[in-house]
Amino acid sequence: MGDLEIRPAVAEDVPAIVAMLADDPLGAQRESPDDLSPYLAALQRLAEDPHQHLVVAVRDGRVVGTLQLTIIPGLSRRATVRSIIEGVRVHAEERGSGLGTQLIEWAIETSRSEGCRLVQLTSDTSRVDAHRFYERLGFTASHVGFKLQL
Template identity: 85%
Template sequence: MGDLEIRPAVAEDVPAIVGMLADDPLGAQRESPDDLTPYLAALERLQGDPHQHVVVAVREGRVVGTLQLTIVPGLSRRGATRSIIEGVRIHADERGSGLGTRLIEWAVDESRRQECHLVQLTSDKTRTDAHRFYERLGFTASHTGFKLQL
């Protein structure tokens, strides 16, 4: 896989992150790569919250993957802390290379380090390839998710 670094995202990474978020049929409908202002503001908010971890995977100086890991303390499950993985994206040139597995492994390891008892994620119903990928990594489709647009 060559030299790979997984590190916290910085403002200079935002164009590459947004490019990956927009690089599929769903993302193309909801992302705006031409105006990075809201993304930069969001990253600043995320960087100020110790429960949020936005990371990028960098190979040879190029951002090739990203995800967000959120640590959620809770009362259920005997006061268990859980983590939520969101916004997993791999650059088109890197798909199938094992990079997605490396990023998810990083998130699971960080969740253990943060003493989480459960790692969860959601994936759009249309992302059947992603579902197979997560199942291969040991995740189970155990719940039905709901959203309310505000």
């Protein structure tokens, strides 16, 4: 395996990111790799917001992983700054290589450097393997999440 670089995503990375987002039963229903225009517009919005970090993991010139880290200032928990990790994906050929751990460790360290005292994430209830992965990294299933489609 070649050296790994974790860096901010750029427009040229969007096709690979969307392909990874769509590469599972849930993502296949939610993502639309045939039309990248909404993803490119979203990347622009993310790039303009200093509280957003959309990154890719690149090995040998190829995008092999991604995640989004959002920094959220708040008043609760004695004005704790927290972060949310979302959209964690590892290319099928890299699963089991430790790349997912490296991405999450990057997110935790970046959260610390941004002054966060709490890192949180959600995971679809059907992603049992992902839940075990996050628990191995020290995350606890402490809350029940709710979503409302608009």
